[in-house]
């Protein structure tokens with residue numbers, strides 16, 4: 663087979679695998695970025711000693727444990743407490759003053775992974791006196807990640823990095839006030855764990871989650887193709903009240919999507935947008 667034929671066969675096999683995952687399990691990866699999907703499927707193929715994408719599909723149809731691994735592969739869950747500390751600093755300095763003008767606040771973390779971003783938000787709200795009048799919803803379609811998020815554990819080896827991020831994000835106390843650690847793990851304080859409402863929600867197939875004042879969807883849309891990003895931006899637009907704030911990841915933007923004209927660039931560098939009135 664020449665190179666072009668091989669690529670075409672591979673693309674056809676990937677499409678068939680993604681169709682099967684959608685038909686059999688309801689997970690729709692058909693509009694994720696091609697590069698991401700190819701990389702992750704090839705990786706699983708190698709790890710499992712399989713020789714072709716169609717062998718991956720065959721295995722996925724027969725073996726539930728394998729399918730579960732494959733679904734985990736397609737969802738990248740890398741995250742950190744106070745990830746991109748300058749973003750959290752901007753949130754504290756520019757967005758919190760707006761939230762302070764509201765009697766009740768609703769925040770949605772879409773694609774929350776194992777919860778670090780939502781816990782960072784809960785800490786920020788505590789320090790800014792907004793904890794009691796805020797509801798934080800944190801959603802993801804990866805149930806394993808959500809189960810870990812609810813438990814609020816993280817490895818002890820991460821404490822140093824997380825403390826540094828917290829301090830660069832203009833944290834007002836000692837980061838150690840927010841968790842209890844033993845020789846292996848640290849666990850977030852009960853009050854922080856109780857604060858967050860965790861829910862399974864798929865941005866591709868589920869509808870509006872709630873009307874909210876602030877949405878954070880960071881480092882999620884980067885894995886979607888342009889059409890899917892456009893669709894999800896419509897969902898966010900419909901979920902935000904007027905004057906609501908949308909926060910994206912460092913490599914993401916509203917450019918080229920249908921609703922981009924409905925927002926102002928509130929903090930351009932930090933990818934913070936404000937829905938127009």
Ligand SMILES: C[S@@+](CC[C@H](N)C(=O)[O-])C[C@H]1O[C@@H](n2cnc3c(N)ncnc32)[C@H](O)[C@@H]1O
Nearest residue numbers: 737738741773775802803804864865866880881
């Ligand atoms: C790289 S993590 C980002 C976590 C966090 N927002 C951050 O920036 O640190 C991406 C998360 O998006 C989630 N995700 C991917 N596709 C999704 C979808 N269709 N619906 C909901 N969550 C999705 C993944 O499961 C993963 O937990």
